[in-house]
Structure formats: structure tokens, C-alpha cells
Amino acid sequence: MRERVAPAEIRARLWDAPVRIVHWALVLLIGFSWGAAEFDQMLLHRISGYVILGLLVFRILWGFWGSRTALFASFVKGPGRTLAYLKTLPNRSPTDVPGHNPLGAWSVLAILGVLAFQVTTGLFAVDIDAFEAGPLSDRVSFETGRQIAELHEASFTVLQVLVVLHVAAVLFYLVWKRSNLIGPMVTGRRRFAADPGLTFAPWWRVLATAVVAAAFAWFVSKGLRL
Template sequence: MRLTHWSLVLLVPALWLTAEKGFLSVHRTLGEVVVGLLLFRIYWGFAGSETARFASFVKGPGAVVAYLKGLGSKTAGHAVGHNAAGGWSILLMLLAIGVQVSLGLVAQDKDGLTVSPLTHLVPYAASEAAREWHERVFFAIVAVVSLHVAAIVYYAFAKRENLVRPMISGWKLVSGPVAPPAAAPAWRALLGAALAAGLTWWVALGAPGVPAP
């Protein structure tokens, strides 16, 4: 999960830069890498380690409200995994990236010289609209990332909790004794990586076997 996280940290600005500079073939390749990472993260959200599973950090509205009310307390306990609000921010981030790559997979550039892997599966007008929305959704991703960074800064200064270190080392200090979260076996990660890579490769080839309209 940490590898997926930091890969996306590097890929998002790289995708912006390649689009701005017109390196569309590189942009397309990097986008396909993001597809693979996103597929693996979704798989890992159901089959991965305890703290990576959606069921462990996606809480109901009551838990989120209670957590937000306690934000001002410096003595509040630290969550082992994602906290109640952070869990929803993760889902929002994945949703924004998912929408962005979905649009990118069917979009084409303004002159029509560079097309995406699945452009042939949608009408021309839909591909044009996807390109326009692909550009707009990026700003939504910037907004979500900005909130994410703001939360990290707030926790560092207001709550004296370093959220970055655990995402690098995989270890986190907590205020009291807790049971260590259950880790998923390595074979499950390898299976997920193989499935994500295979599906991404199929998409990159243009989804052979899917009839065009």
C-alpha cells in the first residue's frame, strides 16, 4: 500500500507536466501505470492487510462527526490506521483519480492525432467531452490533495502526530497498548499485482474482444 501511495505522489505531478509539455505518449503510459495502481489499491481494500481494508477505516457519519469534534484535543488517542475522517478522504482521493483515469482512457487530444486506449469504444462527441472533463477533474484532484496536505500539516503542529513517517516506515507509535493489525500473506499481494497488471495490459491493448459501437 505504501508503494502505491508514494507512486501516486510522484505520478500525479508527472502526469500534469507531461500533459502541459505535450508529451502525450508518455502521459498515456503514465496514465496506464495509474490504472494498474488504482486496480491494485481497490483489490487490496478488500483482500489486503487489516489497516488497508476499506471495512477497517470507512466509518459511519456518527463516527466521523465524533472524530471531528475531538480534533482540538491534543490528548486524543492516535488511530492505528486511518482515522474516521481520513478514511473518507482516502475514498474521495481514489474516486477522483478513478474518474480522471476513466475519462483519460476514452479521451483524445484536440487535433485527434493522439488517442487513448479505449477511444474507439465511444462516439467522437463523447471522446471530445471526456477530454474536456479530463482537464477539469484535475483541479478537483488538486483540491483533494491540498486538503490532504493541509491535514498532514495540522496534525504535525496541532496534534504533534507525524502522519508521513508511518507511510514511509510502515510503523506507527501509539499512546497505549494495542493489538498489532493483521497482515495479509505475500501471496495475496502477488495475486493482486498479477490481476491488476493483466487487466491494465488488456486495457492498454484497447480491450480486445469488446465490440466497438
């Protein structure tokens, strides 16, 4: 027997492939980078860091000229709108927002910001024996490189807290708001009361952005030297 769907409900495209690929790639690489550092596999740690750098550059650029739901201008709201949204959280009704809600938007920016700080400090960091160092560590003194390395480690703790809060928020929406946020980030589609009329960037723009991001990450990995 076929499942009956309310006539007013429509399953529309929400997230494009670039956003979903970057999201899940960062999930995997953050864990991989942590594991590589814990097991003293610093070559793998550095390579993973360069890939994360490329993904971050891609996501930032995509936030300015990507698909509508990827644009920072479309989901980042001011304090007033964010506070108004916070007041709706006790309501169990699912939020019919096409994309990130105002609170989730600030969570995204926080995670991207801390990740950018993590990668940047890693580029200048030096270990205690000066045996392992980032590709830009020769731009700073040994003492400064060691201080940056400590910031690199400390910021990972901040990142861990943000990730835990992010997972908790996803579970809150799943259990309390009865809204599955994971499914759309896998399939790219979600049910809406009406067609949200979202627009998506062409593939040539995806490829062009990927080339720029990859070239930038490669250039940085070479110590900004050709």
C-alpha cells in the same frame, strides 16, 4: 545516553509495504502525468496513466482482501462516527487510532474516486485534432470523446484541491495534534500506547493481486483487445 521510552509505549507495525508503495508511487506519478501533459509528452502521459490504473486496481482489491489497516471495512465509518471524530479535532492530544481515522478515510476514498474518474475519462478522451486519443476512444463519437476530454481536464482541478487538502491535514496533525503521519507511511511503523494487534496479509496474496492489477491495466491499454 539511550532515549528513555515510557514502558507502556510500543513501536508496532502499522502499514504494510503494498499500501506504502502504492501511496508514494501515486504521489510521484500524478506529478509526472501532469508534467508530461504540460510539456506535450503524451506518450509518457499515457504510460503513466496505465501505471496509475494498475495501482488503483491493486489498491481497490487490496481494500477487500489485504492487510487489516488496508481494508475499507476497517477504516471507513458512517456519518455518526465521522461527526463524533470531527468534534475531537480541537483537542491537541494525538489520536491513537491504528490506521486511517474516520475523516482521513473519507479523504482516501475521495482521492481514489477522483483518480479513478481521471483514468477512466482519459481512456475515452480525444484531443481537438483527433491526433491523440485514449485506447477506448473508438467506442465513442468524436464529439463525445471531446466532452470526455474536458471532463478529464476538469477533474484534475478537483484532484488538485483534494491533494492540497490532504497535505493541509497532514500538516495540521503534525503541528496541532503533534502526530507525525508521514513517518509511518515511510517506515510502516508507529508508536502506540499498547499493541494494536494488527494482522498482515501474506506475500503470495500481494503477488497475486499485483498480477491481476497489471494484467487488467495491460488489457485496457490494448483497447480491451487481445
